[in-house]
Amino acid sequence: MARFIFNMPDIGEGIAEAEIVAWHVKPGDRIAEDQEFVDMMTDKATVPLESPVTGVVLEVAGEVGDMVAIGSALVVIEVEGEGEAGAEAEAGADEPAAATIGREPISEPEKPLPLGEGVGDGGSPVEAVETPAPSQAHPPAPSPKGRGEEKVLASPAVRQRARDLGIDLAEVKPAADGRVRHADLDAFLAYNAGGGFAPAGKARADEQVRVIGLRKRIAQNMAEAKRNIPHFSYVEECDVTELERLRAQLNEARGARPKLTMLPLLITAICKALPKYPMINARYDDEAGVVTRHGAVHLGMAAQTDGGLMVPVIRDAQARNLWQLASEIGRLAEAARTGKATSEELSGSTLTVTSLGPLGGVATTPVINRPEVAIIGPNRIIERPMFVPDGMGGERIEKRKLMNLSISCDHRVVDGHDAASFVQELKRLIEAPVLLLAD
16 A cells, blocks of 8 residues: 555646645545545635545645645545555655654644735635534523422423413413313413513524634625725716616517526626726736726626625626627626636626625615725615606606616726716616617
């Protein structure tokens, strides 16, 4: 038997380390060639690693949430055949075997994680560890002695139920014969619940949740964005009645094409408005002191997944029509939900749109996806009466569909006037949607 040392390969573009987000094996397990044994998370995506050999796992490098440096030992496998030198070469390591293996565990101390450019880039959400609750699920049973319970007439079953419910039998009004029955307990509970005496709920066990994987990336990037970017937000109300009517008409004639939501129409309006306001479609390298105003619109689309927020990117959104946008939105959303989005699909955005979908909200103040300088958030569509022109010089009251449109900007790069002017241009396009279909 010999030891095969699998060193951490370079799975990203110039990364120095990766995070362990899930082990699929443990010491003592038998592992087959090409079997996935661990999921590692880079700044951009989660990458499963496969074993190049068959054998028995002897050691693993740390626990979920630990960082592993590129080139350091990740797993040690007992195999038949050559010794460590041959295994080292096959694993593609740059270091000698003696530097990475010994009698001590091979896990490495966690190091600060370099921040990436995306908001969230794939991985395992959290690892939950339950700890006992400091209090019991029910109030302690009243002591029979000292509270008069032994003087109350009741069957053993009624007494046990009263103890389970935390009820002092001395406080329960008995039947005419003086004996407390189950019906009397029910009446006591109903009376107290109606009088506001019932507890609001039962205590749950405390839960400690390790912040790892995607949730860790989100926490770091959001903190970095708020710490470094002076945000300001602007909200405008838009009448989307005609836009919704156009969307319904297009969906009726869509044939085999994907169903249109509001998002492709909003993206089209954004792409038409941006040429007048290039400072919105930009990225700011604050270390170099350079703002890059992008000609193409690589639109980040914030998507909620079971693991947390991810931002897949619609490349060259300005070059796509409504149906192409709808198709790409569906494809990227599915890739994000299933964890199949690639590193390229999760990076390189120049502007982000975020929406709470059916949860809506009157207004939002979204956090900028650093190093971008703006993020746009459509809010809930509601119906309200409004005064509209009646065509004869007067006004009439009409039910209209209204939506607030929010934008947050980096005040180091975008002035308030520019942000407001950009949103007003969006409003003009949204409220006259025929302009969206014009060249």
